[in-house]
Amino acid sequence: MAFRSLTARIAFWTLLASALVYLAALALIYFGVHAMLLGGAGAILTHGELARRAELLLGGVGALSLLGLLALGALAVRTGRRITRPLRALNADLERVARGDLDSPLTPIDRQDELGQLARAVDAMRSALKAHIGELTAAVQARSRMDGELQAAREIQRSMLPGGGALQRSGSGFALCARLMPARSVGGDFYGVFRHDTRHLCFALGDVSDKGVPAALFMARVVGHLESAARDTLDPQRILTRLNAELCQRNDNLMFVTLFCGVLDLAEGALAYASAGHEAPLLLRADGECVTLPIAGGPPLGVDPAAQFAAQRYALDAGDLLLAYTDGVTDARAGGGGLFGEARLTAALLAGERAPAAAVERVLASLQRHTQDSEPGDDITLFALQYLAMPAEGRHAGMRTRFVMPARLDMLEQLLARVQGTLERAGAISELVVDARLVLEELLTNTLRYGYADGGAQHHIAVAVTLTLDQLELTVDDDAPPFDPFTHPLADPAAWADGDARVGGLGLYLVRRLASVAEYSRADDRNRTRIVLPRWRTKTTDR
Amino acid sequence: MALDIQAATDAQGRCRIALHGMLDAGTSPLLDRELERVLRDGTPSALVFDLAGLEYVSSAGLRVLFKARRAMQQHGAPLLMLSPQPQVRKVFEIVHATPVDEIFASTAELDRYLDTIQRRMLGAGDED
Structure with a gap:
């Protein structure tokens, strides 16, 4: 029988059982009294016989009550089982859910009462929980993907800044x-x-x-x-x-x-x-x-x-x-x-x-x-x-100094040191000072080594240094045999990079690459080499 | 200004030559002699020029470095430059003296590179 309520179920069976026992007891007493006490048709029973029959009747009523009680007990146990068995199954299912298993459906309880409702509610909760956790997992995954992308974006953005x-x-x-x-x-x-x-x-x-x-x-x-x-x-x-x-x-x-x-x-x-x-x-x-x-x-x-x-x-x-x-x-x-x-x-x-x-x-x-x-x-x-100011002297005004050195290799270092000192005091930035030194070393080494092969003790070389706001001009004036350092096409640096140190022209290559102007002229039996270096060098790699 | 040269060879046979000062027409013969001495003792497994203290290089100095490079190349051993100053680096770049991958900014970077090379060579040796 289908009950919509446990109370109704319990009340129904209890009332039914009680009524049956009651009716049985009533019938027993009625027929018992008739049959036993009144005996046959109007027969008068002896006192002893009456007492024996009353005892029998009481025994019957007692036995019937006992039977009724037993039946009620059995009914209670049955009803209890009908309630606890699905509850136990539900409990086991809930433990499984608690362990995180949301996939297997609950043991079905096909009942209309509170237990059936409870089971369906729990199953609905399980499904909802499963859907929710699914959504949550997807959200967490999306979030972590987003975090990853933001981290990458952060790195890219940082790399845009010096x-x-x-x-x-x-x-x-x-x-x-x-x-x-x-x-x-x-x-x-x-x-x-x-x-x-x-x-x-x-x-x-x-x-x-x-x-x-x-x-x-x-x-x-x-x-x-x-x-x-x-x-x-x-x-x-x-x-x-x-x-x-x-x-x-x-x-x-x-x-x-x-x-x-x-x-x-x-x-x-x-x-x-x-x-x-x-x-x-x-x-x-x-x-x-x-x-x-x-x-x-x-x-x-x-x-x-x-x-x-x-x-x-x-x-x-x-x-x-x-x-x-x-x-x-x-x-x-x-x-x-x-x-x-x-x-x-x-x-x-x-x-x-x-x-x-x-x-x-x-x-x-x-x-x-x-x-x-x-x-x-x-x-x-x-x-x-x-x-931070550059050295004050010569920052605005031009500067021109002329150096004369004996045409001897061992005098070169002294001249280079003097030029370097003069330029530093005039406020040239260190890069320009080093470039000037490099240009003069390359030009003068060449001249001293090949132009005065016989030893240039009697000869002199003049170096003029002119620093203006925009440029540095270096002029080398010597009386060696005519030699134009800039007639040859610019050499291919690959030859040196291959490690062939015998290939010449390395120094003049450096001079020509550093200079914005590199000119040669010959007048009055003298070589005149003019080099211009930009005072402020455009930087392409400074980042 | 003068040139100070300090050469040292470590347990792995790598020779490290630290240069301080100016490497020019006047001082480059000193380095040339030092190189000859190092190479005479047997080619090092790697030659490292520590240029942190080098303030200036001219074509005369470049020639010595090129010569060292060729000597090392003939023995299949690397020549590496450590921490060149901007001015020196600029000259290297003008004459394409040194492939970029042979220049290292720090000792740690260089050591990692050398260890990698060594492991690779040892690995290749095991396979033979």
């Missing part, structure tokens, strides 16, 4: 240190440093609106265009205008970037700069004062194709330190909510030596103390550039 986000570099006339820390895996902050030539240093620092992946994608666009915009100009205003025109194209999301761009003339300390809505950098001057670089300003890049940017200039003194930063620095929050702010930034900058790396470390340490370990809200970028 020094991979932690740059330290110094050269003739400058030292710089840059640090970039994205708040998330990838970010929208960036910096760049380029050299057009050995005299000028171009740098930029920027912050793309928004954070995370959208900012990173736009940042890649900015960095990609920045170098080409800066390639052939020393004018920051022009760099910003070009970059803005590029970024305004196909920018439907209206992403934008604030950017500070500067070009430092290392020979004179003149800083040309322009800002597109970016925070004004701080300038820690050699005299100890800390000022904010005056900014005429312009809008961020990427929004208005007709935007105008103002070019500004500032004369740096030797030792001046410029600190450009993104708003992630000043807007960094303490656990309590206070911003780091420009005052703390200035204080950190002033609290120690002016070397760029030390200054950046100081600011970062101060920032760390301020924010403790709270999550960074924005990317953090610091760019510190210190101008």
